[in-house]
Amino acid sequence: MMSNQINGGEAVYRVLKANGIDTVFGLLGGSMLELYDAMYEGGEISYVGARDERAAGHMADAWARMTGKPGVVLGAQAGPGVVNIVTAVAEAQLAYSPMVVIAGAITRADQCKDTFQEVDQVALFAPISKRSVMVTDPSRLAPMLEDAIRLASSGRRGPVVLHVPRDLFAAMLPDVEPKAVAIARPGPAAPEDVDAIASLISNASRPVIFAGGGFKWGKGREALTELAETLEVPVVASTGHADVMRHGHPWFAGQAGPRGNRVASRLTKEADVLVVLGARLGFNSTFHSNDYVGADTRIAHVDIDGSAVGRYFPAEIAVQADARQTAEALAPKANKPNADVWREAFKADMASLAKERAEEAEIATWPMHPRRALAEIRDALPADAITTLDTGNTCLQAADRLAHYEPLSLITPLDFGLVGFGLAAAIGAKSASPERPVVAIMGDGAVGYTMVEIQTAISHNLPIVIIVLDNEAWGAEKAYQQEFFGGRLLGAEIQSPRYDKFAELCGGKGIWVDAVGKMGPALKDAIASNQTTVIQCKIDPGALMTLRKDLFTKQDDND
Structure with a gap:
């Protein structure tokens, strides 16, 4: 009978392995030693032990941005070890980076007794994560971890904090062989929206494509590049995403906004049509100001998060969809705009910027x-x-x-x-x-x-x-x-x-x-x-x- 059972630590290990999590980050603590033992015995998940939990969280965040999978950080010590991860979770939340925090918690029998190192961890993380939730029963440990992976990876990504009482890692439960969680993926804009965007940009005299992190999560650089080359329209990147196109590409202006360059910022301010793909036009890119996005600019706005579309600048065409797939649908539909004067001015400005950088x-x-x-x-x-x-x-x-x-x-x-x-x-x-x-x-x-x-x-x-x-x-x-x-x-x-x-x-x-x-x-x-x-x-x-x-x-x- 016992041979058909595993402990909670082994169950967590198996869920992570089934979902392609081959590296986790953390700092050893006493609240989940069974999980550490399962990783040691299993040998298929690498462990990077940081010297501070905050740093471990940033490591997991960056790992997630590179792999597209949720970064996993172990808050292996209930109380102070978990609290140390707060900064990293807030960072991931505002970067829309998928992270799963497995946070050790006080043993269930000792909760709400002012036990050593006990704080209300669930409430602490609730405002800065997609979800902060406590596992209360051994049978729910594996399913709730799968839910955390699904939620962190779905829609606009973000961190999920799963608090696991110390005794659940040791608890015995039926042997499980989990499978990878299926993540629902968004699709392209609806055909009528693609047609409307195509018409808008095809008839522009000063068109600009504003590209954001949606192209990075969606592995969409080729689609963005093809769209820009087909239409011969300048592309600007949202803040922090200057790698959305290859440096030096003739249609790439670089990063726009307060942290960008003067050419890209002029483009977004003077454009008559701005096609926003996979970006929010958020504060860091625009200061929410017409100094960076023209007051009379006609905007087609596409983002995976419908609540962000048109939120800061009115969108004439508002679409909830995937950036890459929308770009792929748009390229064959749109025609090259009659905007040669705009193009020549852009090229001259980029040459001037290159000269300025050379002087620096x-x-x-x-x-x-x-x-x-x-x-x-x-x-x-x-x-x-x-x-x-x-x-x-x-x-x-x-x-x-x-x-x-x-x-x-x-x-x-x-x-x-x-x-x-x-x-x-x-x-x-x-x-x-x-x-x-x-x-x-x-x-x-x-x-x-x-x-x-x-x-x-x-x-x-x-x-x-x-x-x-x-x-x-x-x-x-x-x-x-x-x-x-x-x-x-x-x-x-x-x-x-x-x-x-x-x-x-x-x-x-x-x-x-x-x-x-x-x-x-x-x-x-x-x-x-x-x-x-x-x-x-x-x-x-x-x-x-x-x-x-x-x-x-x-x-x-x-x-």
């Missing part, structure tokens, strides 16, 4: 100007590289100054905008794509959040490169204090250690860049070494820019 690459001041550093990085990155960015002043300038050639080449914090994301995300990306070089670009303050994860990368043989652009400041806030508060700096300037030396202490490689022209060779050397490497470079502390000028008014110096 020649800035010879020291400490190195961040845009010179970014130019050297751009030229040295291999075509198959994956880049992760952090949040902060330098990464703001990096947002549209890098080169992304292969699909799924850029991972950023997106709407949550948290600091400390890039290093852990790089480890998750490397876990998903070990054959590709992975480079994290961060400020010196950001690296301090998760620097111990350098040891994680080394311990798990996941070689990544971390580029630290060190301006000795919390740059974004310093810029605001300088511009709006009379240069009265408090808390803005910081002193960071030699992270390159810390990498060496961990068993990795460290490179200190001490002159212009050396960043590019350092990056090539780091990638060729196949070692986890920190490249650190002092950059100009005065080369700052402010983004949210709407938040502040200048303070009177005489106050």
